[in-house]
Amino acid sequence: MSITVVLDPEGQPQELPDGADAATLFRDRREVLVARVNGELVDLATTLNDGDLVEPVTAEDPDGLAVLRHSCAHVLAQAVQQVDPDAKLGIGPPIQDGFYYDFDVDRPFTPEDLAELEKRMTAIIKSGQRFSRRVVTDDEARTELEFQPYKLLLIQSKGGSDASAEPDSEIMEVGGSALTMYDNVDRRDQTVWTDLCRGPHVPTTRHIPANAFKLMRTAAVYWMSDEHNPQLQRIYGTAWPNKDQLREHLTFLAEAAKRDHRRLGAELDLFSFPEQIGSGLPVFHPKGGLIRKELEDYSRRRHEESGYEFVYSPHITKAGLFETSGHLDWYAEGMYPPMHLDAETDGEGNVRKPGQDYYLKPMNCPMHNLIFDSRGRSYRELPLRLFEFGSVYRYEKSGVVHGLTRARGFTQDDAHIYCTPEQMPAELADLLSFVLDLLRDYGLDDFYLELSTRDPAKSVGGEAEWEQATEALRSAAEAQGLELVTDPGGAAFYGPKISVQAKDAIGRYWQMSTIQVDFQLPERFGLEYTAADGSRQRPVMIHRALFGSIERFFAVLLEHYNGAFPPWLAPVQVVGVPVSDAHVDYLAEVASQMRARGIRVEIDSGSDRMPKKIRNATRAKVPFIMIAGDEDQAAGAVSFRMRDGTQDNGIPVADAIERVVEVIESKAQV
C-alpha cells in the first residue's frame, strides 16, 4: 500500500509508503521544522493521508519561526523546573521577536538566574530531546497536571478537549481539536519533561539553534492579565533561525536604545525632568524650546489657513464642569485629586460656607464646549473649529510614566469641531487629509490607519449614531487609500475613533493623530445651534489632536531623526568654525548676513582647535558646519561640512546663504 501526497508549493505529487509521516517526506531537509498539511500547521511526526497537500515550513516562514520560539519557551520552562521542581507553569507563547513563559515561583528571578537558565537551556537543546505529541482526555490531563494549578485553570476555562474555542494567540496550551500533552523524550527514550500544549513543535530540541536565543528580562505579570489574580514571574526571551539574525536583532535594540529620546534629550540639552518638579513633568531647555516653537509655529500657521479659530482656556476648573462632562464618573482615577478651596467654618467648627473642589484639567473639551455655548449659534457658523495648544494634567500611575511619551503634564494641539450631522462626513474626510499632509511636512510619510469601534460594555449613546459615525470615519479612512485596520471595542466610551499610526526611521510605529466623534458631550452640555428652519439642533462634535501631545510628538520626531533634525527644525542651523582665530571676524560678518535672513547661526570662537570644534558641532548634529580659513576668506567664500562628513569648499558667501535659506524654506532634510 502506498499513498500519494502533493507537495506544496511546487505541486509535485509524491508517493509514500502507507503510514508515512511528514518527517519522512522531508528527511533530507533539516531546516524543515513543521509542515502545513492541508493548510494546518502540524508536527513533522504527523501521519499523512492519501491526497494531503503538504508544505514544508522552515524558520524563514513566520509560522515556522513562531513554532521555533514556542519550542524554545518549552526548553526554558524545562530549565526552570530543573532548578526549581516546584515552579508552577503558566503560559508560554511565542511573541514578536521571541517568546515568554510565566511561572509561579517563591522567589522572583534575578539576572544571575537568567545566566544559569541560559546554560541549562543550551544543555537541553544539545541533548537532542524529541518533542512528542500525545492526545489525552480531560480526566487524564487533570490527573497528570494535578500539581499545575494554572494548567488546570486553562483546561477548565477553555473547555478541555471538546473546545470549539478559537485558538488564542497568547494561549498555546489548549484550544486545538483535542487536548494534547507534549513529552520531551531524551535519546534513551526517557520522558524527561512534559507540558500541556496544543503545539505544534519542532521535531527535536536540536532544531533550536543553541547560539541564536537569549533570555532578555524578567517581569511580574498578573495571571490572565487581571490585576485581581495572583502575580506570576515572566521571563522574556528572544530566538532566531541563526546566530546572525540574533546579532542583528540585538544590534537593532542597541540602535533603538541609542536614539531613545530621553537619552538624546539630555545629550543635546533639549529638556529634562527635574525631580524637584515631579515625576512626568518636563521642562524644555532653550534648544528644545526652539524646536518645539518651530513645531508649534508651523502648526499654528497651517491651522489658521485651514479655517480654525484660536481659543485659550485655564488649567483648572471647578468640579461641576467635570461632572457635566462626565469625567468625574468615567475618568476620576486619571485626574489629579482636587484642591478644596474657599470653605469657611465658624468658631464651633460648623461649616458656614461649604467651599469648592477645583481640578486640574485632564482634557480641554469641556472648556471649548463652554465657548461654543457662550451665545446662541447659527448653522451659518458651522463647522466651527476651535483650536488650542491646551496643557492638560493626568495623574498617570507611577509605573507608566515614560519620558515625554507618557507624561503627567503635557500640551495637546487640541481642536474641537462642531458641525451638523450632514457636514460630518465631509469634515472628517478633510480633517484626515489635513492631518496626514501636516504629518508629512514634519517628515513622517509612512502611515496606516486604525479604526476603533464601540465596546458595548463601555460606551454611551445609541446604536444608530455609533453606526453612523463609525461608517463616516471608515469611509474617510478608505478615501485615503492607506491600510486600515480595525480595533474592535477599542473606542473611548463617548464615540468611535480613527488614529494615524506613523512609521519612524527604524521601522517602529507610533500612534500619532486621533480623530474622534463624540455624541456624548454635546448632549451633556446641551449644545445647540439654530438651523435654517429655525429649529434647535444638536451639533456633532469631533475631537482631534494631530500631535496627540506636543511632548510626545517631539519625542517621536527626536527618535525618528535620531536628533539630526532637518534644518528648519534644528535649534542651531549653522556653526561657524574658523580655521584659526584670525578668521573669526570674517565668519562673524558672514553670520550676521545669515541672521538677517533668519538663519540660526553660531560662531565657535572658543579656544579649541579646529578639529575639536568640528567634532563638537558634529556631535551636536548641526546641519551645516561653516568653515573659513585663509583660502576661503581670500575668495570671499566659506566651506560647508555636512553631517554625513561630505565637504563642499569655496562656496561664495551669497551662494552659501541662499543654499541654507533654500533648505530651510523647503523643509528638506540634509
Added chain:
RNA sequence: GCCGCCUUAGCUCAGUCGGCAGAGCGACGCACUCGUAAUGCGUAGGUCGACGGUUCGAUUCCGUCAGGCGGCUCCA
C-alpha cells in the same frame, strides 16, 4: 498601583568585604594659532538621592520615602 533592578562630580561610570571617595568627558585657567570627529598642562567641583534605624563609626547593612529603568496593568 504591582514585581524586580537602579540612584557615587554637570555627564558616563570605577570604588569602599563598614573607617567620610576616584577616572574619563564636560566646565574654568594658562600655553599652543592650528584646514575637516579629541593639542598639552593645570584648577575647581561630591552631606556617595532624602530621612530614620543598627553600629564606636554608615556612601557601604536594614527600613521608609523620592526619582529612574525594565515589564504588568493602564494610555479616556
